[in-house]
Amino acid sequence: MNRRHLLRGVGAVGAATALAACSGGTDTANTGTVDTSGLKQRRxxxxxxxxxxxxxxxTGAERIARRIEALSGGAMSVKLYAANELVSGLEAFDAVSQGKADFYHGAEYYWQGKSPAFNFFAAVPMGMTAAEITGWIRYGGGQELWDELSAGFNVKPFLGGNSGTQMGGWFAKEINTVEDFQGLRIRMPGLGGEVLKRLGASPVTKAGGEIFQALSQGNIDATEWVGPWNDLAFGFYSIVKNYYYPGIHEPGTAIALGMNLDLWNDFNEHERTIIETASAAENDIMLAEFNSNNARALDTLINEHDVILRRFSDEILIELGRISAEVVAETADHDDLTRRIYDSYIKARIEGIRWGALAEQGYMNARQLSEG
Structure with a gap:
């Protein structure tokens, strides 16, 4: 099966079902008459x-699982385990690497302890937007480098979502100057945490389900998570009210679907196309969902929960940018592969900045002028 043609070998009814499976709001349980010849029964x-x-x-992970089932006509069933149901959230990578699970859905910077290069396939401070990182991975050589990195851990990676530009975080006290970061205990994983560490903060990595308790018990003074939609769901507004933007640490966070490499190598072309299609669909759908829901959730936080929206000062943003460049560049010294990934990423970032200044940023500036 040629991967460029998703529906080759699928009948008319099956084609309609397969297309429906790639949309966000339809029932993917109806597998219709998808042609399952050549597909192994896999659990x-x-x-x-x-x-x-x-x-x-x-829910994005759940959608991928259901699409895989629908596109395979039920030949592949996928049982999903949330964090701490089979393994903890931070153990998902190892579970797949070791063959204890077949897929993981998570953010690659969680695995930076294995290689700092994983950060580039999720988010780095002052890095690429969602559109830019997707372009780099699909058309700028990023996927090939990601494959090489992950193969060293027996994993085959795919883009499996994007949460878009994140917020700066929730803070118990106002952050008015660079000095206000001194001694601040903040939940922030990845290279963003290292940036704040150099400002004098004490960053910690905690899985999502652990954040509320840590914040409510005073074990941390601040936290970033994702954005208004997810932050509203976690109820951080009931503990602290200062909500800062912009989130320079995660300007467009790619979410990964990681697959056990031995299993991937056992798949035929038809099966591989199903995985590629299911994950690619979610990359688009998740970003649209976040952008739509974040706008409404922010209104709710401000108007119904008395959250105070604050912007980091120019002084803080300039210093964050300076340190971010240092931290990201230093990761390249880890090994040859990380250097090659860094060089490729930076090249794509520069190209994105040049084009974005004319395209999205140029248009956004014009639109803001027209709005008065």
Whole structure:
């Protein structure tokens, strides 16, 4: 089966069903008459880094699982385990690497302890937007480098979602100057945490389900999570009220679907196309869902829960940008592969900045002028 033609070998009814499976709001349980010839009966496990039924991230993983089932005509069934149901959220990668599970759905910076290069396939501070990182991975050589990195851990990676530009986070006290980060205990994983560490903060990595308790008990003074939609669901507004933007640490966070490489190598072309199609569909749908729901959730936080929206000062943003460049560049010294990934990423980022200044940013500036 040629991967460029999703529906080749699928009958007319099956084609309609397969297309429906790639949409966000239709029932994917009806598999119609999808041609299952050449497909093995497989019972697969997916572990995630997200709490059960968590909006956008957890439900995005569920959608991928259901699409795989629909596109395979039921030949592949995927049982999904949320964080802590089979393994903890931060153990999902190892479970797939070791063959204890078949897929994981999570953010690659959670695995930076294995290689700092994983950060580039999720988000780096002052890095690429959702559109830019998708372009790099699909057409700028990013996927090939990601494959090479992950193969060292017996994993085959795919883009499996994007949460878009994130917020700066929730803070118990106002952050008016760079000095206000001194001694601040903040939940922030990845390279963003290292940036704040150099400002004097004490960053910690906690899975999503652990954040509320840590914040409510005073074990941390601040946290970032995702954005208004997810933050509203977690109820951070009931603990602290200062909500900062922009989130320079995660400007367009790619979410990964990781698959056990031995299993991927056992798949035929038809089966591989199903996985590629299911994950690619979610990359588009999740970003649209986040952008739509974040706008409404922000209104709810401000108007119904008295949240105070605050912008980091120019002084803070300039310093964050300076340190971010240092931290990201230093990761390239880890090994040859990380250097090659860094060089490729930075090249794509520069191209994105040049084009974006004329395209999206140029238009956004014009639109803001017209709005007065």
């Amino acid at each position: 697969l496990k997916m572990v995630t880094a997200w709490p059960k039924n968590f909006p956008g991230l957890g």
